[in-house]
Amino acid sequence: MILPILWILGSAAVFIFADRFPERVRDQLLPISVAVILCALWSIAVTLSGTATFPSPTDTWVGMVELIESNRIWGDIVASLHRVSWGFCLATLVGIPLGLVVGWNTRTFTALNPIIQGLRPISPIAWIPIAILWFGIGDGAGIFLIFLSSFFPITVGTMAAVRNISLVHQRSAMNFGLHGMQLFRRVVLPAALPQIITSLRIALGVAWLVIVAAEMVGMDSGLGYLINDARNAGSRYDLVVATMLVIGVIGIILDLLIRQLERFDEVRWGYARR
Amino acid sequence: MKNDNKPSERNGERPKVIFDGVSKHFQKGKESLHVLDDINLEVRDGEFVCLLGPSGCGKSTLLNIAGGFEQQDAGRVTIDGEEVDGPSSKRVFVFQEYGIFPWASVWDNVALGLRDVPKEEREETVQRTINMVGLAGFERAYPMELSGGMKQRVEVARALAVSPDVIYMDEPFGALDSLTRLTMRSEIIRIWQQEQKTILFVTHDVDESIQLADRIVVLSARPGRIAEIVEVDLPHPRDLGSPEYGVIKNRLYALLGVEHTI
Numbered sequence: 001m002i003l004p005i006l007w008i009l010g011s012a013a014v015f016i017f018a019d020r021f022p023e024r025v026r027d028q029l030l031p032i033s034v035a036v037i038l039c040a041l042w043s044i045a046v047t048l049s050g051t052a053t054f055p056s057p058t059d060t061w062v063g064m065v066e067l068i069e070s071n072r073i074w075g076d077i078v079a080s081l082h083r084v085s086w087g088f089c090l091a092t093l094v095g096i097p098l099g100l101v102v103g104w105n106t107r108t109f110t111a112l113n114p115i116i117q118g119l120r121p122i123s124p125i126a127w128i129p130i131a132i133l134w135f136g137i138g139d140g141a142g143i144f145l146i147f148l149s150s151f152f153p154i155t156v157g158t159m160a161a162v163r164n165i166s167l168v169h170q171r172s173a174m175n176f177g178l179h180g181m182q183l184f185r186r187v188v189l190p191a192a193l194p195q196i197i198t199s200l201r202i203a204l205g206v207a208w209l210v211i212v213a214a215e216m217v218g219m220d221s222g223l224g225y226l227i228n229d230a231r232n233a234g235s236r237y238d239l240v241v242a243t244m245l246v247i248g249v250i251g252i253i254l255d256l257l258i259r260q261l262e263r264f265d266e267v268r269w270g271y272a273r274r
Numbered sequence: 275m276k277n278d279n280k281p282s283e284r285n286g287e288r289p290k291v292i293f294d295g296v297s298k299h300f301q302k303g304k305e306s307l308h309v310l311d312d313i314n315l316e317v318r319d320g321e322f323v324c325l326l327g328p329s330g331c332g333k334s335t336l337l338n339i340a341g342g343f344e345q346q347d348a349g350r351v352t353i354d355g356e357e358v359d360g361p362s363s364k365r366v367f368v369f370q371e372y373g374i375f376p377w378a379s380v381w382d383n384v385a386l387g388l389r390d391v392p393k394e395e396r397e398e399t400v401q402r403t404i405n406m407v408g409l410a411g412f413e414r415a416y417p418m419e420l421s422g423g424m425k426q427r428v429e430v431a432r433a434l435a436v437s438p439d440v441i442y443m444d445e446p447f448g449a450l451d452s453l454t455r456l457t458m459r460s461e462i463i464r465i466w467q468q469e470q471k472t473i474l475f476v477t478h479d480v481d482e483s484i485q486l487a488d489r490i491v492v493l494s495a496r497p498g499r500i501a502e503i504v505e506v507d508l509p510h511p512r513d514l515g516s517p518e519y520g521v522i523k524n525r526l527y528a529l530l531g532v533e534h535t536i
């Protein structure tokens with residue numbers, strides 16, 4: 001009890017005296033101190049409630065070490081990432097070209113947009129029974145579900161990006177005689193690219209959310225399965241929470257990786273005014 | 275030609291751009307918006323003509339028709355006797371908002387209309403045009419790294435690079451601060467004198483029109499009609515304090531129906 005309270009006081013002090021630190025240090029220190037406060041509150045709550053099942057931060061840490069040392073978690077991480085990367089890449093390969101065509105060609109847009117908008121609100125989770133029916137328990141179903149959950153954000157985002165190309169830019173292109181592939185390569189694609197990258201980012205985030213849920217219900221490996229397994233095999237909630245933290249960290253890393261796409265000269269203009 | 279008062283005939287030059295009875299209305303739901311009414315105008319080769327009128331009177335619409343971006347209801351526009359029936363790089367726009375591509379460097383923007391030109395000639399033209407608008411050294415820069423005035427210079431360079439017959443400018447300096455605007459005006463006059471292009475320049479700014487134009491076409495409020503064509507017979511560079519300047523200014527304010535003194 002004493003230790004967490006000291007941690008809270010220490011973090012509060014960082015908060016109060018934040019101005020004394022150089023800006024770079026402060027930007028790191030502030031979120032860290034909030035995390036420390038949350039862990040301390042968590043620890044206090046566990047102690048006060050007297051629970052025997054819910055893990056304290058220390059229990060979770062020990063669980064994390066156990067997972068890592070037992071090597072078990074690496075296989076599950078690879079399984080989840082494998083499904084996400086295949087599903088996401090396939091969705092990118094199909095979604096971007098489809099979105100570009102549907103966004104640019106008014107007739108195709110009129111024909112396909114209602115269908116796309118109608119399928120889009122169906123949660124990928126709702127597809128799980130069908131995925132298992134078609135692909136069985138395993139990677140195929142996972143990849144299919146990730147494909148679905150990435151496909152709609154990517155297609156719809158690309159479509160919107162193309163339809164948002166400003167009139168001045170379209171007219172500039174017409175004025176200087178651009179048409180066909182040249183129009184596409186020099187105007188349509190570069191104009192849409194920043195928003196396409198944003199949609200990829202959103203899609204990857206959704207994919208990472210969905211894979212965990214899918215693995216909990218319909219697969220026999222992966223981080224989602226690990227959570228379920230830890231609970232079923234003797235209520236190991238320390239492992240449950242440790243796995244959740246791992247999922248969070250990998251999510252952050254995936255987002256950081258995909259954000260690198262935003263740094264190219266050709267797309268930086270699209271994020272400048274935010 | 276029927277009318278011997280036409281400037282083209284008086285100066286013994288062939289007319290470059292001819293607006294012949296151009297009318298236009300827009301349909302907004304059930305409402306019909308009459309925007310342009312029987313516009314007749316001849317623009318000489320190498321002439322700098324300003325279209326001056328209140329906001330919403332149809333200046334941009336008229337320019338868009340002349341550029342082939344909008345279709346008129348009646349009448350026709352010809353350039354060198356050829357009817358305008360769509361956009362073409364023989365007549366290029368310098369747009370009101372920034373029309374240059376933010377995803378391309380200054381160099382690539384200026385080279386946009388020169389795709390079919392042999393490499394050596396293209397590079398020579400692009401460099402010469404970039405130098406002409408005073409952007410030497412910024413060839414590799416992206417538009418987001420440039421000031422508003424510099425972006426508009428890129429846009430002017432992009433238009434000049436294709437050696438068009440006519441340049442259309444739709445309030446090109448409207449978004450710039452007033453000092454940059456003045457600089458850009460004298461720059462555009464310098465380039466115009468050097469290149470001898472025909473320029474149609476839309477503005478709602480009385481001073482801007484007197485500083486730039488050979489002739490000012492004053493449009494009435496909607497539906498836009500030509501109220502009067504005012505000659506500005508002053509040599510460049512123009513003295514903004516001269517009595518002639520003041521006379522023209524008063525005349526324009528009277529035509530636009532506003533009092534000059536406040």
Ligand SMILES: Nc1ncnc2c1ncn2[C@@H]1O[C@H](COP(=O)(O)OP(=O)(O)O)[C@@H](O)[C@H]1O
Binds near residue numbers: 307
């Ligand atoms: N595509 C369009 N559809 C309907 N109304 C339009 C369209 N373009 C312009 N207008 C209307 O026509 C009038 C003239 O517009 P515009 O030519 O842009 O005027 P200006 O450039 O002189 O300010 C305005 O009232 C505008 O709202």
Ligand SMILES: [Mg+2]
Binds near residue numbers: 333334335444
């Ligand atoms: Mg306008």
